[in-house]
Amino acid sequence: MNYIELDKKHTWHPYNSLPTKTKILAVKKTFAQTIVLEDGTELVDAMSSWWSAIHGYNNPKLIEALEKQANIMPHVMFGGLTHEPAAVLCEKLAKLTNLPSIFLADSGSVSVEVALKTAILYQKAKGKNVNKFIALENAYHGDTLGCMGVCDPNNSMHSLYGEYLPNNIFTSVENIEQAIIKHHKEVAGVILEPVVQGAGGMKIHKPDYLKRVRELCTKYDIIFIADEIATGFGHTGKMWACEYAEVIPDILTIGKCLTGGMMTLAAMCTTKQISDTISNSEIGVLMHGPTFMGNALACSVANASIDLLLESNWQEKVSNINKIFSEKLSSLEGIEIVKDIRTIGAIGVVELNNPDFAQFIQDECVNQGVWIRPFGKLIYSIVAYTITNEELNKICDAMIYAVKKANIQFKNMEQDR
Numbered sequence: 001m002n003y004i005e006l007d008k009k010h011t012w013h014p015y016n017s018l019p020t021k022t023k024i025l026a027v028k029k030t031f032a033q034t035i036v037l038e039d040g041t042e043l044v045d046a047m048s049s050w051w052s053a054i055h056g057y058n059n060p061k062l063i064e065a066l067e068k069q070a071n072i073m074p075h076v077m078f079g080g081l082t083h084e085p086a087a088v089l090c091e092k093l094a095k096l097t098n099l100p101s102i103f104l105a106d107s108g109s110v111s112v113e114v115a116l117k118t119a120i121l122y123q124k125a126k127g128k129n130v131n132k133f134i135a136l137e138n139a140y141h142g143d144t145l146g147c148m149g150v151c152d153p154n155n156s157m158h159s160l161y162g163e164y165l166p167n168n169i170f171t172s173v174e175n176i177e178q179a180i181i182k183h184h185k186e187v188a189g190v191i192l193e194p195v196v197q198g199a200g201g202m203k204i205h206k207p208d209y210l211k212r213v214r215e216l217c218t219k220y221d222i223i224f225i226a227d228e229i230a231t232g233f234g235h236t237g238k239m240w241a242c243e244y245a246e247v248i249p250d251i252l253t254i255g256k257c258l259t260g261g262m263m264t265l266a267a268m269c270t271t272k273q274i275s276d277t278i279s280n281s282e283i284g285v286l287m288h289g290p291t292f293m294g295n296a297l298a299c300s301v302a303n304a305s306i307d308l309l310l311e312s313n314w315q316e317k318v319s320n321i322n323k324i325f326s327e328k329l330s331s332l333e334g335i336e337i338v339k340d341i342r343t344i345g346a347i348g349v350v351e352l353n354n355p356d357f358a359q360f361i362q363d364e365c366v367n368q369g370v371w372i373r374p375f376g377k378l379i380y381s382i383v384a385y386t387i388t389n390e391e392l393n394k395i396c397d398a399m400i401y402a403v404k405k406a407n408i409q410f411k412n413m414e415q416d417r
């Protein structure tokens with residue numbers, strides 16, 4: 001039995017049934033910006049593996065770091081023990097984020113869970129019993145139950161879990177100031193993705209609101225959590241999207257491209273004031289500790305990935321990517337099925353009026369040699385910074401071709417009506 005049949009029998013895929021009802025492509029290997037399928041088909045990757053593989057696949061520097069660490073010590077428990085890769089990584093992150101107290105987590109969702117717990121513990125340490133959060137409409141902050149509690153109840157999986165999920169306060173970017181003023185006594189903090197809401201609809205906001213959120217959170221002593229798991233490490237054109245408003249949050253969560261897409265690792269970074277307040281209170285400790293916390297392999301790869309990024313001229317590369325996305329995708333303006341086209345940094349988005357043609361467009365892009373996975377009515381691409389102009393043009397051309405072809409179908413259907 002080949003493994004694709006085994007997969008159908010036993011293996012859950014993300015957000016899917018078992019066996020899957022949608023087509024699953026079998027991948028044999030990867031290199032640079034290319035995914036090679038079992039039948040030898042090569043696809044240029046427009047997704048950078050859920051926005052994580054910023055240096056492309058099989059990067060020799062990352063592989064070297066992994067191999068070297070594997071021979072020294074792949075993993076050791078982090079309770080009561082420490083090691084060089086983890087300590088060096090925490091110092092790197094402290095410098096890079098201006099937030100000196102780092103908790104290493106094993107996935108983005110876990111780092112958000114730890115961020116929410118930290119905010120609640122901070123308030124408890126200050127004598128405040130609060131457990132609600134303010135979040136944005138359309139918010140996405142991860143799939144675990146605590147994270148789901150701060151995902152928008154109207155367009156997430158809330159309805160499935162009902163009472164199990166906490167009730168939080170959701171507001172628009174326009175109304176967030178009023179929401180903080182109104183609810184500051186009930187909440188431990190505010191959680192949001194700065195500037196770009198990624199999985200929450202690839203929405204791009206003017207950064208000004210972040211300044212007011214920062215001011216109000218300081219004024220009321222509530223915790224400002226910036227979830228930069230998607231936006232971080234240069235995706236928006238700045239290292240952190242918060243830099244667009246020149247604000248530093250109280251807690252920053254990072255993940256996705258922390259290891260250049262090679263290993264699962266995330267982090268919660270916070271201020272000395274918060275770590276001191278919890279540590280010097282009766283609570284005394286941050287009660288969280290994953291088995292694989294501070295995994296030495298992942299930390300070594302993260303160190304290599306950050307070095308690689310900082311040594312590269314990533315700003316120039318991201319701005320070149322943005323130029324190509326903006327120029328090329330603008331040719332879809334005015335097309336009937338297209339609602340909006342927007343780009344920022346290494347992110348290019350074509351929003352359709354509805355999701356009807358998403359699967360068709362995905363299939364057409366694959367036929368054109370490009371791996372795209374639309375999200376609802378969003379046809380988007382977030383690419384590796386190492387992508388060549390030729391590869392990026394191929395991605396844009398495939399998106400344009402597929403959307404135009406879908407539009408012809410749409411118009412034919414309209415005529416038949």
Ligand SMILES: *Cc1c(COP(=O)(O)O)cnc(C)c1O
Pocket residue numbers: 107108109110112140141142143193198199227228229230255256266
């Ligand atoms: C992906 C993502 C998460 C969840 O990270 P996982 O590693 O998938 O658990 C949380 N917040 C944001 C903004 C994300 O994009």
